[in-house]
Amino acid sequence: MIYVANPIYDSVFKYLMEDERVAKTVLSALLKKDVVSVELRPHEYANETNDKISMFRIDFGARIRTGENETELILIELQKTWVETETLRFRQYLGAQYSDKNNIDKQKGDHKGFAYPMVTIYIMGHRVGDIDVPVLYVSHKAYDYDGHEVKKGMPDPFVESLVHDSIIVQIPLLHGVINNRLDKVLSVLDQTKRDKDDPHLLCLDESVYADNNDMNYIVHRLTAAASNPLMRQNMNVEDEYxxxxxxxxxxxxxxxxxxxxxxxxxxxxxxxxxxxxxxxxxxxxxxxxxxxxxxxxxxxxxxxxxxxxxxxxxxxxxxxxxxxxxxxxxxxxxxxxxx
Missing domain, CATH: 3.90.20 (Hemagglutinin Ectodomain; Chain B)
Incomplete structure (x- = not known):
């Protein structure tokens, strides 16, 4: 058993996700796709706080594999919050992405181009209503008047410019059961593993990750964060807040x-x-x-x-x-x- 920094804290989560290898591992598991490369977008992360809310966000450009020799760039807006908040906050950040001219791929379509496809990921420190699954995938589809799914011509860059998919992670529903790749990645967020004497730390069974180099890398990075005095100080500040x-x-x-x-x-x-x-x-x-x-x-x-x-x-x-x-x-x- 080893003790690692608890990534429920914004400072630890930022330290974790600003590493490209970690970001690729986490996003590949969430998207269920092969993420070839990841880059932080301009204004890539922000910790928005006031007397009602703390919300942490990171904007990525992720290139995913779509074929043997083909890749596609998609935008990923990842938002994380400890506390319940208004959906208006999420919509405001989403609106900023839609209105950003840098998110237009001018090599596609006419001279004006189309927006890059986007996926929003919400990591919630609280439950969402009565939804009882830890990870919820919300995908868009197109239908005709009679309710039949339209597949010909889809996906279309015009349509993809106007709609997006979402992934919602409910941290309180992560209960230590590992059935797949995503469960293993999200297990480092599982708060049932929190140390009873120090909420800054999680107690993990290192042997669970022994067969996975990427997960070993994540665990070791969290171990390094746990021994970092500045990181511990930042976690104390979040506790006080x-x-x-x-x-x-x-x-x-x-x-x-x-x-x-x-x-x-x-x-x-x-x-x-x-x-x-x-x-x-x-x-x-x-x-x-x-x-x-x-x-x-x-x-x-x-x-x-x-x-x-x-x-x-x-x-x-x-x-x-x-x-x-x-x-x-x-x-x-x-x-x-x-x-």
Whole structure:
């Protein structure tokens, strides 16, 4: 067992991939093609960081074997990230490749030429949705209106200029099982081999790579990186950076949780207030109904008073007439009582 530098760190990954032999080995395994030569493109690597993301990218020009004496130049944009990020970041870098005039092969087609074919490789430090395979190949094909694949004339340089294939590697799904050439290459990224006391190191079984000179070369290069003080310092810096991001994200998650709890309480209170308002509205309706009945009763009482007043006035008038006719008060009272 040997201890090597962990290439999950950007500084180690850059040190590994800037070596042409390593790049050819890794890209040949990923592309499942014979990569004859590799060159770093202008602005070949960059470590893009801010308070939300770290993304490492390398742009290659790779010449692959297409026949016994034939090769083809393709562009490879390799992007690596530790943390989950917006796909917009990947699209922005991809857009820069499409708009770069240096990526046009003017020897093909008319005087304006066509773009070199391109493959994008994404090495992810996190899982992508529910996809459960460690390496995902996304290839484009052409179809006619009826859904039949168009093969005649394909691949066409015009079409290849406008579309590209992608390879997505999910590091968390690399679990040490080696079934093929690619598994062996990617095994140096397998985080289940990380040393429990020092995340900067992976513990590898050197005998697994004994029969492969290219893999031995990669392992020895990672061993050299592990003993490099500057490399260890760079890994410490990355740890501090991501620790700060993790602390910030934890604080944000805690804050969001509290806000969510408060929103739940506010929603519950609003529900109770709404319920109380409903009861108050119902009571107001009953009061309004009672007021209507009282008003109706008041109207009837008023009507009855008016009738009594009329009757009283009529009796008074009758008494006055009878008195004018000479009847005494006793006679008038007797007549009234008889009625």
């Amino acid at each position: 991501y620790s700060a991001i993790e602390d910030r994200d934890t604080a944000i998650m805690s804050r969001d949780k509290k806000i969510k709890e408060q929103d739940g309480k506010i929603k519950e209170q609003n529900g109770k207030i709404k319920e109380q308002n409903g009861k108050i509205k119902e009571q107001d309706g009953k009061i309004k109904e009672q007021d209507g009945k009282i008003k109706e009763q008041d109207g009837k009482i008023k009507e009855q008073r008016e009738q009594l007043n009329q009757q009283s006035e009529q009796l008074s008038n009758l008494k006055r007439i009878l008195k004018e006719q000479g009847l005494s008060d006793a006679q008038i009272e007797q007549m009234m009582s008889n009625k």
